[in-house]
Amino acid sequence: MGRIAIFTDDPGWHGRQLRTAFATHGYESDFVSLTECRFVIKAGKNPLYIPSFEHDLPDAAFVRGVPGGSLEEVVLYLDFLHALKLMKVPVYNDGRAVERSVDKGMTSFLLQNAGLPTPLTWVLRDRDEALVIAEKELRSGHLLISKPLFGSQGAGIRRIEKMTDLMWLTSSRGVYYLQRFVHCAGEGFSDIRVFVINGIAVAAMRRRGKSWLNNVARGARCELIEIETEMAELAVNATATLAMDYAGVDIIKDQDGRYTVIEVNSIPAWKGLESVCDVNIAQLLADDLVKRHLQA
Numbered sequence: 001m002g003r004i005a006i007f008t009d010d011p012g013w014h015g016r017q018l019r020t021a022f023a024t025h026g027y028e029s030d031f032v033s034l035t036e037c038r039f040v041i042k043a044g045k046n047p048l049y050i051p052s053f054e055h056d057l058p059d060a061a062f063v064r065g066v067p068g069g070s071l072e073e074v075v076l077y078l079d080f081l082h083a084l085k086l087m088k089v090p091v092y093n094d095g096r097a098v099e100r101s102v103d104k105g106m107t108s109f110l111l112q113n114a115g116l117p118t119p120l121t122w123v124l125r126d127r128d129e130a131l132v133i134a135e136k137e138l139r140s141g142h143l144l145i146s147k148p149l150f151g152s153q154g155a156g157i158r159r160i161e162k163m164t165d166l167m168w169l170t171s172s173r174g175v176y177y178l179q180r181f182v183h184c185a186g187e188g189f190s191d192i193r194v195f196v197i198n199g200i201a202v203a204a205m206r207r208r209g210k211s212w213l214n215n216v217a218r219g220a221r222c223e224l225i226e227i228e229t230e231m232a233e234l235a236v237n238a239t240a241t242l243a244m245d246y247a248g249v250d251i252i253k254d255q256d257g258r259y260t261v262i263e264v265n266s267i268p269a270w271k272g273l274e275s276v277c278d279v280n281i282a283q284l285l286a287d288d289l290v291k292r293h294l295q296a
């Protein structure tokens with residue numbers, strides 16, 4: 001029987017779904033925390049120690065979570081993923097893809113560089129310059145969003161609405177990520193999450209936030225929506241630009257009806273999405289990993 005390492009510190013529902021899905025292909029899955037892996041550099045030995053895989057490396061690794069931590073810790077976790085791939089173990093999504101998407105500045109750069117629509121964004125170090133940008137935006141009638149460079153699930157995101165908000169404009173560990181606020185089309189607050197696997201948009205939902213923050217983790221309601229061609233193409237192109245096997249792409253439809261990509265998640269959850277559609281996401285992910293990376 002083949003064996004898959006699922007990197008996670010919190011297997012939960014997603015872990016169970018994946019384990020069941022991999023079992024249909026004859027693969028056993030073990031949950032492993034990246035915090036428990038190590039390099040042991042000794043001539044003639046396997047240099048990567050992964051708990052439960054002491055004797056044989058996994059046939060593949062599925063990345064369900066990369067813990068936060070100091071820069072050194074996060075670099076080490078990513079190094080384990082890079083090392084696995086260099087040792088010819090398929091990593092889904094691989095360390096480079098995770099790296100590109102965890103860093104919101106890099107994501108924004110790559111989207112724009114590929115000619116994909118994404119909001120006006122500034123990523124910089126200097127507080128005085130950040131204040132000048134923010135003031136100018138406010139004066140010209142725009143609202144601004146400030147995000148932690150490595151944030152997820154809506155954590156630490158603020159909206160700057162008026163000059164007095166600038167007093168608490170703070171960097172995330174020395175870096176300012178400022179983005180023009182995009183007013184969404186339709187009633188209330190919402191954005192769109194498109195789930196892409198191997199170049200296909202397999203499901204999409206509207207997330208309706210209690211306020212402008214539309215993360216499911218922040219209490220947004222999920223509604224199934226039809227996958228429009230333009231939305232699907234944008235999500236697929238964004239996923240390809242970030243070179244991911246699969247992704248959860250956050251898109252806003254603005255008040256002029258144009259789609260703009262906010263974020264491309266390399267470790268997206270799918271419990272909320274699955275609560276409103278009958279696509280078995282874990283099965284599609286396992287099928288794709290096995291077919292393209294293990295049977296190829």
Ligand SMILES: Nc1ncnc2c1ncn2[C@@H]1O[C@H](COP(=O)(O)OP(=O)(O)O)[C@@H](O)[C@H]1O
Nearest residue numbers: 119151152153154155179180181182213214263
């Ligand atoms: N430029 C923006 N304009 C309007 N809403 C935004 C903008 N950026 C983020 N948001 C809202 O905040 C949510 C979280 O932002 P996102 O960049 O996806 O970070 P996270 O990694 O925390 O999910 C988005 O889903 C969206 O609802």
Ligand SMILES: [Mg+2]
Nearest residue numbers: 153154250263
């Ligand atoms: Mg997001």
